[in-house]
Amino acid sequence: xxxxxxxxxxxxxxxxxxxxxxxxxxxxxxxxxxxxxxxxxxxxxxxxxxxxxxxxxxxxxxxxxxxxxxxxxxxxxxxxxxxxxxxxxxxxxxxxxxxxxxxxxxxxxxxxxxxxxxxxxxxxxxxxxxxxxxxxxxxxxxxxxxxxxxxxxxxxxxxxxxxxxxxxxxxxxxxxxxxxxxxxxxxxxxxxxxxxxxxxxxxxxxxxxxxxxxxxxxxxxxxxxxxxxxxxxxxxxxxxxxxxxxxxxxxxxxxxxxxxxxxxxxxxxxxxxxxxxxxxxxxxxxxxxxxxxxxxxxxxxxxxxxxxxxxxxxxxxxxxxxxxxxxxxxxxxxxxxx
Numbered sequence: 001x002x003x004x005x006x007x008x009x010x011x012x013x014x015x016x017x018x019x020x021x022x023x024x025x026x027x028x029x030x031x032x033x034x035x036x037x038x039x040x041x042x043x044x045x046x047x048x049x050x051x052x053x054x055x056x057x058x059x060x061x062x063x064x065x066x067x068x069x070x071x072x073x074x075x076x077x078x079x080x081x082x083x084x085x086x087x088x089x090x091x092x093x094x095x096x097x098x099x100x101x102x103x104x105x106x107x108x109x110x111x112x113x114x115x116x117x118x119x120x121x122x123x124x125x126x127x128x129x130x131x132x133x134x135x136x137x138x139x140x141x142x143x144x145x146x147x148x149x150x151x152x153x154x155x156x157x158x159x160x161x162x163x164x165x166x167x168x169x170x171x172x173x174x175x176x177x178x179x180x181x182x183x184x185x186x187x188x189x190x191x192x193x194x195x196x197x198x199x200x201x202x203x204x205x206x207x208x209x210x211x212x213x214x215x216x217x218x219x220x221x222x223x224x225x226x227x228x229x230x231x232x233x234x235x236x237x238x239x240x241x242x243x244x245x246x247x248x249x250x251x252x253x254x255x256x257x258x259x260x261x262x263x264x265x266x267x268x269x270x271x272x273x274x275x276x277x278x279x280x281x282x283x284x285x286x287x288x289x290x291x292x293x294x295x296x297x298x299x300x301x302x303x304x305x306x307x308x309x310x311x312x313x314x315x316x317x318x319x320x321x322x323x324x325x326x327x328x329x330x331x332x333x334x335x336x337x338x
Contacts, residue, residue, distance in 0.1 A: 001213055002063075009024070011182055024206045051074055052071060052072065055070075057086060058094055099123075099202070105124035107124065110190050115190065117140060121134075144190075159199070169190070170189060193215035235319055236334050238333055240311050243286070249320045249323065251321065254270065289313065292312055310333050320337065
């Protein structure tokens with residue numbers, strides 16, 4: 001998984017060459033070139049130093065961590081780079097162009113059943129992290145014939161059509177190239193996998209992730225949601241990983257989790273999970289979140305752990321309280337107080 005994540009822009013580069021797919025192409029250097037201020041890096045800094053970037057320290061050994069910051073000018077990232085305690089011989093450095101204001105962002109999976117995901121106005125972090133600013137994400141699905149959205153929005157549909165046209169591979173010779181270069185698979189002529197995009201006035205559409213492993217994790221996925229209306233004993237959300245189980249609720253607030261005591265097989269209920277929640281998620285019988293969507297942090301980790309998960313309930317933390325006995329029906333996306 002780490003290797004797949006570290007190499008995503010190399011795969012996007014192949015898609016750019018073969019399909020013309022637009023992506024956030026980075027300026028790449030070895031960490032030693034920056035540390036030694038090589039001539040080629042000096043020239044780059046002179047020409048691009050005032051541009052905003054996302055700086056990624058990508059390990060050449062996949063056992064090492066990836067380090068990153070975002071939203072600074074390239075020349076201003078160098079002080080942060082020098083503070084990192086890394087072996088420069090074991091890292092490369094990607095200066096990824098930074099979108100300051102996103103118009104649309106998407107996160108979606110293409111599989112044999114169709115194309116499923118979410119779209120939102122603004123930055124893609126709202127979809128991956130699950131904390132949205134104002135407008136809620138719109139869930140969408142496309143069965144290769146018809147589009148369905150959680151709320152009617154023609155502008156969103158137009159944008160989605162523009163995004164997915166880059167993934168349609170009509171010619172057999174091109175399909176073969178992708179299979180040979182990336183071991184790619186296709187569904188109804190569309191490239192299978194997990195994708196993220198961000199769109200801005202300045203750069204247009206950019207693909208910012210193509211992950212084959214996450215795509216396979218969601219190969220059986222289809223959007224499921226039941227809206228129950230006003231009901232104090234039942235709430236609904238988006239089913240991120242199926243399963244049905246009963247257990248006692250434990251409300252976990254965001255913040256410092258180091259002193260939280262969480263018992264095995266409790267139902268973890270929170271606003272949204274972050275990487276700090278993983279030790280608790282590993283103990284949980286099920287996971288329920290107020291925010292987030294079908295491909296947010298909670299959804300992906302629950303699939304990896306094979307734990308029933310329902311995201312985007314909007315009110316789980318206010319409807320339930322510690323100790324409530326509930327039934328989590330993640331097959332249908334429903335949580336019911338018993």
